[in-house]
Amino acid sequence: MSMNKNRQQNSEIRSAFGVILVPHTVVTPMKMLLLSAALLCVAGTLSACGPAEPATRTTTQGATPDAAPDDASGAGDRPRVLTTFTILADMTRSVAGDRIEVVSITKPGAEIHGYQPTPSDLIRAQDADLILNNGLNLERWFSRFTQDSEAPTVTLTEGIEPVNIAADAYAGKPNPHAWMSPKNALIYVENIRRALTDLDPAGADTFQANADAYAKQIREVDRQLSTQLGQLPPNRRALVTCEGAFSYLARDYGLKELYLWPVNAEEGQGTPRQIRAVIDGVRAQGIPAVFCESTVPDKGMRQVAAEAGARYGGDLHVDSLSDEVPTYLDLLRRDAEVILAGLTEGQP
Numbered sequence: 001m002s003m004n005k006n007r008q009q010n011s012e013i014r015s016a017f018g019v020i021l022v023p024h025t026v027v028t029p030m031k032m033l034l035l036s037a038a039l040l041c042v043a044g045t046l047s048a049c050g051p052a053e054p055a056t057r058t059t060t061q062g063a064t065p066d067a068a069p070d071d072a073s074g075a076g077d078r079p080r081v082l083t084t085f086t087i088l089a090d091m092t093r094s095v096a097g098d099r100i101e102v103v104s105i106t107k108p109g110a111e112i113h114g115y116q117p118t119p120s121d122l123i124r125a126q127d128a129d130l131i132l133n134n135g136l137n138l139e140r141w142f143s144r145f146t147q148d149s150e151a152p153t154v155t156l157t158e159g160i161e162p163v164n165i166a167a168d169a170y171a172g173k174p175n176p177h178a179w180m181s182p183k184n185a186l187i188y189v190e191n192i193r194r195a196l197t198d199l200d201p202a203g204a205d206t207f208q209a210n211a212d213a214y215a216k217q218i219r220e221v222d223r224q225l226s227t228q229l230g231q232l233p234p235n236r237r238a239l240v241t242c243e244g245a246f247s248y249l250a251r252d253y254g255l256k257e258l259y260l261w262p263v264n265a266e267e268g269q270g271t272p273r274q275i276r277a278v279i280d281g282v283r284a285q286g287i288p289a290v291f292c293e294s295t296v297p298d299k300g301m302r303q304v305a306a307e308a309g310a311r312y313g314g315d316l317h318v319d320s321l322s323d324e325v326p327t328y329l330d331l332l333r334r335d336a337e338v339i340l341a342g343l344t345e346g347q348p
């Protein structure tokens with residue numbers, strides 16, 4: 001490597017530190033650790049450092065100008081709320097309006113259960129004014145993520161009656177996908193409203209009005225799903241998926257549930273035993289269509305479809321928003337359409 005190139009790399013390291021260091025005045029041991037990790041990332045190959053992400057404060061600066069609410073305190077700097085995944089971010093934005101900057105740690109389309117926080121994620125946690133998580137063991141990475149953050153954390157499933165997982169190693173543990181019930185979503189929204197009001201008391205009326213309007217929309221989608229899925233004849237009321245992520249939805253709308261694995265894990269494909277059990281179940285019950293989720297491989301479920309003589313009914317969305325389903329309510333509507341179309345296709 002030439003001297004010139006070395007110099008160039010050093011200045012890149014300095015500029016990376018410049019960006020990261022600016023907001024902090026106190027360097028704790030944890031921060032030193034993070035900075036070391038950041039140094040390794042800059043000095044080594046970037047591919048070893050996870051996805052490139054904007055530096056800590058750039059998004060704040062980019063989002064601030066036209067957002068200053070009428071009665072915001074300070075110099076237009078909005079409070080910053082981090083959520084663990086995109087669905088919580090969307091719900092939170094619906095309640096927060098423009099008063100608060102809301103950022104999701106995991107990105108659209110990401111696998112969220114076994115996510116590995118990056119050094120920049122950990123730094124963002126330190127800069128947050130509030131962190132919102134799902135709980136019910138969804139974010140297995142969460143305690144590591146918050147261990148050095150002083151931001152208060154609020155668990156949005158507080159007050160929700162969990163449905164327990166029936167099968168495999170997770171048997172008896174709560175199913176984390178509580179948001180897949182619109183009725184539960186109303187509890188999430190109330191928990192968000194309270195947390196934002198604690199954070200920004202001057203916004204209480206705004207948050208209340210936004211939460212009321214959003215809750216009304218959620219109830220409408222609940223009624224819509226109830227009507228749509230209620231059209232399914234009794235012998236087609238079965239939802240077969242890769243992850244057992246639809247227990248709350250199946251409960252709400254009277255569907256039987258079959259799945260390859262209970263909760264997404266590293267292996268993520270379905271074991272031969274799991275695939276065999278679902279093939280047998282689909283055959284025995286004459287289920288016409290099976291589904292898989294957008295964030296996991298569908299290979300195992302395609303095998304189920306082929307061997308059980310069922311259709312592959314399409315991808316469902318559950319753990320993450322995407323271009324296809326940019327909001328939580330879009331996600332629910334889309335899933336209901338795909339389920340209904342898959343299970344009624346070819347119906348006499």
Ligand SMILES: [Zn+2]
Pocket residue numbers: 113177243245263264318319
């Ligand atoms: Zn999941």
